[in-house]
Amino acid sequence: MSDFETPSASGVQPAAPAQVRFSDFGLSPDILRALTDQGYEHPTPIQAQAIPVVLQGRDVMGAAQTGTGKTAGFSLPIIQLLLAHASPSMSPARHPVRALILTPTRELAVQVAENVAAYSRHTPLRSTVVYGGVDMKPQTAILRNGVEIIIATPGRLLDHIEQKTVSLSQVQMFVMDEADRMLDMGFLPDLQRIINLLPKQRQNLMFSATFSAEIKRLANSFLNNPVTIEVARSNATADKVTQVVYKVSDENKREAVAHILRSRELKQVIVFSNTKIGASRLARGLEQEGMKASAIHGDKTQQERMAALESFKRGEIDVLVATDVAARGLDISDLPCVINYDLPYNAEDYVHRIGRTGRAGASGDAISIYTDKDERLLADIEKLIKQTIKRGELQGFTPSARGSEERSGERRPPRRGAEGERSSERGSSERSGSARPNGDRPDRGDRGGRPLPRRDKVDPWFLKPYEPSRAPSTLAAADVPAPQAKPKQKIAALLGGLPKE
């Protein structure tokens, strides 16, 4: 089924009984004109469901991936509601922030902002995007003039709040995009601080591609009697995407990818790597092979990230080597192929990655290489998508059944013996920092058979039952974020700041 809004020649429209039109929703002529500008006439399924519900003022929990037209699904009715209802009379600002949209990555924020600007271009509403990694001053200048709609990543928004360049006290509509990504460790405290600064009287929309128990609890914690909207289960993408996996030996991974890229004469490809270093190295290696490649990941400057993305979109670069910063949300049209240089650790990320291809009703290829060590990851992925992925033969790269050790003489690992002196012994405690502030790391040489430290799951605020006896925090009332606190105290402060109802 076609679930995309672009008038794509390759996507055959199913003979729907009565084709809904954007003009059926009672949207302002100024909005409809913007849609006509873009060539949009018919809403996608999620738009057809979401627009009327949001217009009614209901909270929404939406299950949808990007590429389903989700962004228009919430921005069109938001623009309509902001136009229809005058700004609160008590507001001191001429253009108070009345709608806030949060996204997990900077690039996604930019993309959503571009859409909102396009849909509202014939209206008097102002919007802007705010994210980290770039100079604050230009953002501050725009905020001072006033905007009704802000699209932001959480950290920089809080930064602006601290600088008092923005106030959330007049926000009437709040959107959490890609909420499952937002739930990742580190986003939670920022998220809760922001929510605590919003007026209690507001409309909430939350979108997520996947629905874990945690997501549902988050939804329960701040959505008010939400309408659930569900469109196109995630594995529906598999219909249009041809998937194949190639088994290769560890030391051949880069050559295998280069081989795939050359042999298939692919126009443009995103190659996913699990690590930032791996992405950079692979991009450099492919460049040395004469390909036009760039890497995009979180250790690059924001300028480099934007430059890589833009030159890829413009076609100046053929291969974009990315970490999962690019796995979600990015709408790069007509991408015919995605390659996994590493299988993702989370099976769900596989679905997001291959969702970058097969867009707009077109077909796509998802090619993955994997090694012996990845068998478990592959099994997890196949379990999630409920299908077996075709095993392909990659001429000259597929390791033989008796092992590939014969070919690499000097780099052969030491034989396993009684000493057990394997390199994997060390290093496991080096990176234990983030989740445990200063917890139980075994720093003595003698571990004495003690098991490796378990990374205890930190209890996120929304998993705790609400405690009405707790004294109300001044945080919720004042439009000022909590002062920087030690991690432990921060969680406690957040709990104290939970809304009363």
Add this chain to the structure above:
DNA sequence: AAAAAAC
């Protein structure tokens, strides 16, 4: 285990 996000 890794990645993202504020300075």
